[in-house]
Each structure stands twice: as C-alpha cells, then as structure tokens.
Amino acid sequence: MTPAQPVILGEMPSLSKLYVNAAATAARRRVLGTHAGNGLPATRHEVRGVKAAVENLTAYQHLIGESASDVLPAGFVHALAFPLAMSVMNRDDFPLPLLGMIHLQNRVVQSEPLRFTDALDIRSWSEDLRGHRAGTQLDVVTEVRRTGEDAVSWRGVSTYLAKGVYLPGIDKPSAAPAPAAFSAPDPTALWQLGVDTGRAYAAVSGDFNPIHLSVLSAKALGMRRSIAHGMYLASRALADVGAAKGDAFSWDVSFEAPVFLPARVALDINTTQGDDGAWQRSDYVAWNARSGRKHFSGSVAAL
Structure with a gap:
C-alpha cells in the first residue's frame, strides 16, 4: 500500500x-x-x-x-x-x-x-x-x-x-531451516573482478558506499576487504541473460554471501523455453570459483 x-x-x-x-x-x-x-x-x-x-x-x-x-x-x-x-x-x-x-x-x-x-x-x-x-x-x-x-x-x-x-x-x-547444500554446476560464464570493481560501479551508479571502494574504507566499517555492489552483480547476470528476455519481465535476486574483491565468480544460467521455442525464463546462480560458496541466485521471467 x-x-x-x-x-x-x-x-x-x-x-x-x-x-x-x-x-x-x-x-x-x-x-x-x-x-x-x-x-x-x-x-x-x-x-x-x-x-x-x-x-x-x-x-x-x-x-x-x-x-x-x-x-x-x-x-x-x-x-x-x-x-x-x-x-x-x-x-x-x-x-x-x-x-x-x-x-x-x-x-x-x-x-x-x-x-x-x-x-x-x-x-x-x-x-x-x-x-x-x-x-x-x-x-x-x-x-x-x-x-x-x-x-x-x-x-x-x-x-x-x-x-x-x-x-x-x-x-x-x-x-x-538450514539452506540446502549447494553443488556447483558447470559454469556458463566466469567473471574476473578486479579490486577496482567497486569504484568502477560507483562511478556509473553514484553509490560511493565505503564498503565497496577500498580495503581501508571497508575495514573502517568492519569488512575484511571491499566487496562488490550487489546490484552490479545482479545487473551483470541480467545482462548475461541477454535480449531474449524482451521488454516486459520480472527479475529477482537473493544475496547469500558477499563477493570480496578481487574475485573469480562463476555463473550458470539455465534457460526454459515454451513449446513454441520462445524464451520463458532464465534461472541463474553465481558462486566463488575457488571455494564453491554460493554468492547469489535469481531468475528472470517473461510477463
């Protein structure tokens, strides 16, 4: 309301x-x-x-x-x-x-x-x-x-x-309840995120939250290193879904573990098509390419 x-x-x-x-x-x-x-x-x-x-x-x-x-x-x-x-x-x-x-x-x-x-x-x-x-x-x-x-x-x-x-x-x-065990699938993409990823996203989004900018500014707020913006990660996954999503869609993301920079993030996108072959939905999940820990997951679905 x-x-x-x-x-x-x-x-x-x-x-x-x-x-x-x-x-x-x-x-x-x-x-x-x-x-x-x-x-x-x-x-x-x-x-x-x-x-x-x-x-x-x-x-x-x-x-x-x-x-x-x-x-x-x-x-x-x-x-x-x-x-x-x-x-x-x-x-x-x-x-x-x-x-x-x-x-x-x-x-x-x-x-x-x-x-x-x-x-x-x-x-x-x-x-x-x-x-x-x-x-x-x-x-x-x-x-x-x-x-x-x-x-x-x-x-x-x-x-x-x-x-x-x-x-x-x-x-x-x-x-x-305890989350279900995560077993990393074969990735469809691998992102190499540099230590400057947070600053680069801040420059285009205007979000200069200190936890994203540097090790020193992140530590001042209790983080061990700077972390990637959640919406940068989700938006990049949405971009990887591509133009198939069309003009009208729903988009969901749940964040589970922060991405400390620098990082290697693996991503898997699983796409569902209708009987006519048209795109209906893409589900995505991202994880730490080294440890296998899940970072976030979500979906994009046609309206």
Whole structure:
C-alpha cells in the first residue's frame, strides 16, 4: 500500500550527502542513546521529471556488458532511483541505522521499456517492518512512471536487514531451516573482478558506499576487504541473460554471501523455453570459483 503523505523533492538527492548525514545521525544516536521509534515513516518521497544522463547510461552499459541502446537497463533504473530510496531510509524518523544495512533481496517488475529521452516520475517508500533471526528487516518500494502517465513502468522492492538491531514490539522469528547444500554446476560464464570493481560501479551508479571502494574504507566499517555492489552483480547476470528476455519481465535476486574483491565468480544460467521455442525464463546462480560458496541466485521471467 502506498503511503498517503507525499514529500515532493525538487531534485534527486545527493548520495554523498546522504551518506555523510547517515554517519552523523548514527554518531548522534550513539552519544545520546536515542533512536527514532519502532515504526516506519508513513510518507513517500517523490521526484518528478527525472532524466537519465546519456553519458552515464553509456558507461553503465559498457561496464555491465549490456548492448548499447537508448533503452534503460532494469539495473540502471534501480541505480537512477536509488538516491530517492536512500533518502527514505535517511529520514530522522526512520527507525533503523542506514549505515551497515545489508541488501538481502531485490525484486523488479518491468512492464515496458524506458528510454533515456523519457522524463520520469519516481516515488519511494518503506513498508513491512518485521523481525529477522539476525536483526530487523524491511522493504523499500520504488515505482517509476513516465511523467504525466499513471501506469507504473518499473517497480522495485528491495529487502534490507539491519543486522543485530532488534526493535521493541517486533517479534524475532524462529530459526530458519538450514539452506540446502549447494553443488556447483558447470559454469556458463566466469567473471574476473578486479579490486577496482567497486569504484568502477560507483562511478556509473553514484553509490560511493565505503564498503565497496577500498580495503581501508571497508575495514573502517568492519569488512575484511571491499566487496562488490550487489546490484552490479545482479545487473551483470541480467545482462548475461541477454535480449531474449524482451521488454516486459520480472527479475529477482537473493544475496547469500558477499563477493570480496578481487574475485573469480562463476555463473550458470539455465534457460526454459515454451513449446513454441520462445524464451520463458532464465534461472541463474553465481558462486566463488575457488571455494564453491554460493554468492547469489535469481531468475528472470517473461510477463
């Protein structure tokens, strides 16, 4: 359900300023011993008339491995809208700490293609605050429309976990069953990810989260090395599925283990076709090519 109270922003927020503000908010709450309460803000943030920069689109397509096109890749739309979603989690009345939030899942429904010439209205809000065995989780919903149109062209739901944060009044679920044993199949692709992968994605997405940029900045936030952006990995897998997915599709990804940089990541894509030979669905899974540990998995399906 979309929150009824809109907050209209004049322009897309600056991610760097949001990260600085999040750090200041976390420090203030630690010193004062305060928090923002136990409920999510009943508001949505909106920006209208957003346009993609063609140079960013071109650089993104090159980095991810998408074919050059005036169509915005589904992962690029996520990156374009991400600052607005971040601004929702950066509110003073948002109950969980933004820094250190773990991205668990992402679910996207793209109903029609969007092009870089389109002006876009973007709205975002948070919902479904709930317990997790390791802390508290929630969903951040983002919808994208062409300016002046009612139909939603792109809708994303990102699930985040605030690890180790337990809010009063929110039940902690029972322990989850052990995950099924993973046996790596024969890969269809092998990615060589350099230590600069996080910085390269940050340059095209604007997401300069310190855990992705360098060993030193990642260690400052408790990571042993920098890690690849989850949406970089998922978007690259989507690009490997290719043009067969068409213009309207659903796209899901679940993240299980971080990819510490540098890395060799193996990927397997299993495609299902209908009786007429048309593409229906692709399931993908990625793992550490050396240890065999699963990093993420997901699917792309025709609408």
